[in-house]
Amino acid sequence: MTAATDAPTDAGPPPALHRDRRFRTFWISETISHFGDRISELALPLIAVTLLTATPVQVSVLTALIWLPNLLGLFLGAWVDQRTHKRRLLIIADLIRAAVLLSLPVAYLFDAITLTQLYLVALLTGFGAVLFAMARQAFFVGLVPRSAYVDANSKMSMSRSLSFIAGPAVGGGLVQALSAPIAIVVDAVSFLGSALLLSRIPVTEPPPPPRRTSTLGLVREGLVLVLRHPVLRAALGCTSTVNFFTFIAGALLVLYASRELDLSAGAIGIALGFGALGGFAGAALAPRVSRAIGLGRTAMIGAVLFPAPLALTALVSGPTWTKVAMLAAIELVSSVGVMLMDVNLNALLIAVTPDDALGRRAGAYSAVNYGIRPLGALVGGALGTTIGLRPTLAIAGLGGVLAVLWLLASPVRHIQTIDAA
Template sequence: MTATAPATPTAWSSRRFRGFWYAQTISQFGDRISEIALPLLAVTMLAASPGEVGLLTALIWLPYLFGVFVGAWVDRYRHRRRLLIIADLIRAVVLLTVPVAYLLDLVTLPHLFAVALLTGVGALLFSMAYPSFFVTLVPSHSYVDANSKLSLSRAGSFVAGPAVGGALIQVLTAPVALVADALSFLGSALLLHRIPDAASPSTSPDPAGTSPELGAFRRIREGLALLLRHRVLRAVLACTTTVNLFTFIAGTLVILFASRELGLSAGAIGIAFGAGAVGGVAGAALAPRVTRAIGLGRTAIIGVVLFPAPLALMALAGGTVPAKVALLAAAEFVSSAGVMLMDINLNALITTVTPDHARARIAGAYSTVNYGSRPLGALIGGWLGTAIGLRPTLALAGTAGVCAAFWLLASPVRRISTLDAETP
C-alpha cells in the first residue's frame, strides 16, 4: 500500500494569518472610501485645481521618501505588531479630524493637506513593519498563496468600496463618509491586538555580521547596498518605480477627469470603479493558477503591461453617461487584473529573496525609491493636467507606463518560474 504524501498546508490554516487577513480586509474597504472622498471633497467643496489635487495626492506618499530611515529604525525594534497597531491608530485619529472640522465649518485645503501627510506617515510606519511581521505568519512555501488571499480581499474592496463610498458621499457628504475609514483602522488595530505574538525574524543571524548596535546611517547604507547589488531586487525596484511614476501621473487626475470633464456624479464614479474593480478580484483569484501555468516571471511581466495600458483608454471616454461609465469600468477592469498579477508575484518574489536580518532596512530603501516616485508622479500629473489638459495626460502616462516591463524582460526575473527555483 502506497503512503499518500500529506497535503501542503495553505496560508489559511494559520490562525495568526487569518487574524491578519481580517484586519487588512476591514482596513482596505475603509481606504477605498477615503480614496474617493478626499479628492472629491477637495474638488467639489473647495474648488481645488488640478495642481492642488496633485499636491494632495503627493502629500499622502511624501513620507515614503524617508522610508530608508524608518526601515533602519524598525529593523532594531522587535515588536513589529505593536508598530502596526500604532500606525492604524494614527490614521484613525487623523481622519476623524475631517468630519469634526466639517461639523464646525472649518474644512480647508491646508487641513486636507495635513491629513494627507499624516495618514501617509501612518501608512509608512505600517509598511515598514509589515514585511518582518508577515514572514512570521506563514511558511515560505505559502507566500504566493498568502499574498493571493490578501490581494483578493484588496481587490474585493475595490469592487464594493467605491460604490459604497460614492453612495455615502452623496447621502452623508464626503467629510462624514471618512468616518467609515477611521472606524476601519480602529477595527484593524483591535484585530491585530488579538493576534498571538511570535518571535521576530530580526533575531536571525546576520551573515554580513551586522550588529544591531551599528549606527543608523551605516545600517541605511547597508540596506541600500543589499537592495542594489541583488539582480532580482534591483530589476523589480526599477520596474515598480517606473510603473508607479506613470500610473500616479494618470491616477491623480482620474477623479477630477470623471467629475469635471465627464460630468459624472459621485455615485456614477463609484459604480464605474466598483464594477471595474471586479477585474482585480479575478486577477487575484487566478494569479496562482496563471503562475503555475506559465511561470512567476512571465505572469508578473504580463501584469506590468496590463496595469498602466488601460489608463490611456480612459482618455477616449465620451458620449452618454452609460457609455462613459462603461468605458471607465472596462479600463479599470483590465488595469485591476494587471496590478494583481504583478503585485502578487513580485511581492512573493521580494519576500523570498530578502534576507531576514535586513527586511525592514531593505523595505525602507525599496519604499524610498519606489513609493518616492508616487508624489513625484502626482505633482507631474497635476502640472501636466494644467499645461496640456486631462485627456492628453492620461494617454501619455498610460502609454509610457507600459515601458516598465522592459526592466523585467532584461533581468533574470523573466526566467524565474517558481519560488522554489534558484534565484540569482
C-alpha cells in the first residue's frame, strides 16, 4: 500500500446509515450493551473495595484480569478468520458474558462472593469481549460501505459516549439502591438483549478463502502485517503507549475517588457521567474535524488531548462539589480527545487491512494494544502503593502524551481521508 498524500480524495457523500435497517439494528445492539457495561465498570471495583476491602494491588489485579485475555487475540483472530458465521460468534460472546455476570448476584444472595470469584468473572467476561471484538470487524465490513467507515464509527462512538454520560450516574444510583452485585444484573440483561438483536440481522457471510497455512502461520501473518505496515505500526505504537499510561490511572481512579477524595458511589457516577459529555461531543465532531484538517491531524490532536488532562486528577481537592466538578471537567476534556483519536484511527485501521485478514490483524493488534493494559494496571497498583495515588496519576497523564510521537514520525500525519491511505 502506498503512502498517503495531503490532497483529499472526493469519494462522494457517504450513504445514510441511519436508514439502513441492518446497520441500525447492529448500532442499537451495541448501544444497549454499552449502557450495561457502564454499570459493571463501576460495580466490579466497588464490590472489591466495599464488600471485600480490597487493597490497591488487588483492585489493579482485577482490572488487569479483564484485559488479560486480549493476549489470546493472536490465536482467536486467526481462528475467527477461518469461520464463516461471524454473527454466531458475536452472539456466543454475548451469552458467555451474560451467564458469567449473573453468577455474582446469585453468589451475593447466598453471601458467598469472594475475591477469587470476582477475578474469574473479570477473566471470563474479558474472554467474551475478545471473541466479540475479533468477529466484530469482519461483520462490520459486511454491513458498512467503505466510504462510510468514519461515519459509522462516529455513530457507534456517540452511542458509547452517551453510555458514559448516563451509565455511571444510573449505575451509581443502582449500586446505592440495590447494592453492586444486584446492579450487575442489568449488564447481564443488556448482553442478552444484544444477542437477541444480532440474531435478527439478515446477513450473507461468504466463506473464508481456502486455508493456505496453519493457525500459527496465520498468527504470524497477522503480526507481520501489523508490524511492517507503516500506518498499522504507528497506530499500534500510539494506542499502546496511551493505553499503558491511561490504565495506570484507570486502575486507581475509583479507589482514589472513593478513599482519598471520600466521594460516594453516586457522586463518582455523576462526575464520570458528566465528564463523558465530552466523549459524545468528540464522537460527533470527529468526522467534521477530520474533513476540515485531515484524518491524521485529528487523530494526533486526540492522542494528546486524551491523556494530558489526567495529570490534573492529582490536584483535585476542596469541598465535595469542587472535587466532583474538577473530576467532571478533567473527564470532559479527556473524553473529547479519546474520541477524536479513536474514531479516526479505527476507521483507518479497517481501511488499510485486507478484508480476509481483518480477524488476524485485529488479533495481533489487540494482543499488543489491549495486552499492555493489564501491565499498565499492575504498574498503577504498584506505584499507587509505593509513591501514593496522586503522584501516580500525574505520571500517568504526562507519560500518555508521549503516544503522539508515533504518529508524528509516520505517514499518518499526512493522511487527509480514508481514500488517501
